Amino acid sequence: MYSGKSRCLKCGHIFEQEDIFEGCPYCKTEDFVSNITPLYELPETDGSRADYERLFGGKTLESYREILPFRRKEKLVSLNEGNTALTELSRLGEELGIELYAKDETRNPTWGHKDRLNAVLVNKALEQKAPGVIYASTGNNGASGAAYAAKAGLPCIVLTVKGVNPTLETFMQAYGACVIGAHSAAERWTILKECVEKYHWYPATNYTIPIVGSNPWAIDGYKVIAHELYQQMKTLPDKIVVPICYGDALFGIMKGFEELKEMGFVDKVPQMLSVEDYGPIARAFSRKSDIIEPVEGWGSVASSICTPYGTYHSLYTVKKSGGSAISLDNNQQLLDAQKDLARKEGLYCESASAAALAGIRKYIASGQIKPGEKVVMLITAAGVKDTKVTASYMGEIPEIDASLESMEKVLKDVYGVKLQ
């Protein structure tokens, strides 16, 4: 059960306030900030699957109340998020010499992993009697938040930067949120901060530099991914690979496993491996520094994750779980991974999600993922949200006349397929 308290990941300071959105003020410096995380009094268990079912059975958001940060007992608003498929990628696994699975987070209500965060966020906003929820987002998170705010009957503001992805702009607008364009990411954060401080709108996303990450209560929604993996797998994976921006899901999944371990249901926490486009976490990790400096970018197409910034909770997670952090080198790695997931496994994901497979290839090459290991990769969002990037490497669709011969010619010339 939620204790009502939270703790700083870095200095351990305990908070009883529930409006700490800018990280721990006690260990904050000009170039460092750590997020806080809610604390729980976990139930006693005998560690059996039966006891697990007794405590957490039911597969709804309500089922996980013991590990969610709510004080109130009211029925939770939900779009029946989660229960996402775990799909074995046998063809790619064989190619790579590992046992590979995708946790397919595209199977959520808004077809991406943010729904877990926002399900918790809107319920916490209701508990806090906030007048509304507010986001800085150019896509998936804003749309997901708008959907949950709609279901909860809460007003929602999404501060965006126009032109990043028109499909996602309409997607955010569709749910009736107040979508507003700012001139830059930095300007969005200033306005968001003022709106939180002056009007007590409930913030979902980061609005400070150094970057602290998302709302710490909402992040606990990601713990449910660990619970589902525990339910779906007979033996836990060696490694979980997550494409990260500010690493909320990376941290939340580890925290979920840590609590499962504390309750005696599992005996280890899988190693958490992050994949970034540009690598602020990878650099701090390799330098053994807790200071996460912004890095140079290379123009990634993966708009959901291409940030020069990183968060301490990302770094904390890879270190604490005995994992690792790497970054990618170019768009070709992302596009090859997207193509291979679709063509070899029938899973079409956003380019940012494909970063997981691109990262796995690098981790294997560097010996950090070893032959035969069991690896779960998180597919964070649906490819259909991001068709413009995919279209850039697709040819024109050929046209034919009304004859089988015309089709046979095109099949041979364009696709290299011979009918027989």
Add this chain to the structure above:
Amino acid sequence: MYSGKSRCLKCGHIFEQEDIFEGCPYCKTEDFVSNITPLYELPETDGSRADYERLFGGKTLESYREILPFRRKEKLVSLNEGNTALTELSRLGEELGIELYAKDETRNPTWGHKDRLNAVLVNKALEQKAPGVIYASTGNNGASGAAYAAKAGLPCIVLTVKGVNPTLETFMQAYGACVIGAHSAAERWTILKECVEKYHWYPATNYTIPIVGSNPWAIDGYKVIAHELYQQMKTLPDKIVVPICYGDALFGIMKGFEELKEMGFVDKVPQMLSVEDYGPIARAFSRKSDIIEPVEGWGSVASSICTPYGTYHSLYTVKKSGGSAISLDNNQQLLDAQKDLARKEGLYCESASAAALAGIRKYIASGQIKPGEKVVMLITAAGVKDTKVTASYMGEIPEIDASLESMEKVLKDVYGVKLQ
């Protein structure tokens, strides 16, 4: 267990062949054709939930083998389709005076209901040792088929008509299918027919006039929706509302319930209510005729269902289940329904899926859905596949300067929201 036989829905002729893709030749006329449907020897049960679990427990495609049309015992290719959420629409239900649920088929691997059909289709194609699978499709079905063919390692041809929806074109291409443009729907069908007859490619979709509907073995994939509803609901719905094009899902869901009834697990089959854009089925139903004549259209935006044609299995389903058939009148009904589902319930669906809610409104107005009834509507595909239609009724996203005042002004002027 699949008997290896099929029966004509109209004349009852029994077939042992497995290549009947153009409907029953025995009762076919110039203006009538009926699809056939596979027959099963259903297991004896005691009608209990426990016995159901014994027979069908597991929630995978394999779990439903007893009611799927396979002779071979090989492991089934699957993307872990199904297990889609059933979400109560309490706000809309209250407005409408009914108990309303959405079966959210957007929670499938390609974010639409066709995955159930294609999961069965590719496995049947493998069993039949077909050289590949072939579709006539402008979107959802072609993309879903391409995904399953990729997972199965089968070549896939999608004959499309270019320009209907560019997002869906890229979506179909992403999985590596041979996507080819024909000049018209009619030309696609001619080529498809020749490819099936000459090269024995396995057809997923209709290619005849009068329209017969999809591959009859593949349609049985939709029966699993009935099984999931049985698992998800304590008492069955009075009515199930399905937006239809050729009505494969409408028929498959009823067949699933009929088999559940034959096995003693349920004591009724819910009434099946179809919703069309233009209404060939609605007209034949109201005229009490089995001849389904093409009707005039009104330029619907719902490209997934806006056809002047209908199938006999649609008509058969509404009649046999004691259901009904209606058509819509204009795009405003679709767009209002899409907007309300997103803004009031947090579910953003394709305009074609929104036809279900638009239809429910008409059914209530005509007294065919009564106050207090329990109604399930099928949400067939994700709204994010169809943002162009939604964008047509969205305003420009307003832009602001870097100040709270600037945001407050826009919130008030554009969205009618006052911060306080």
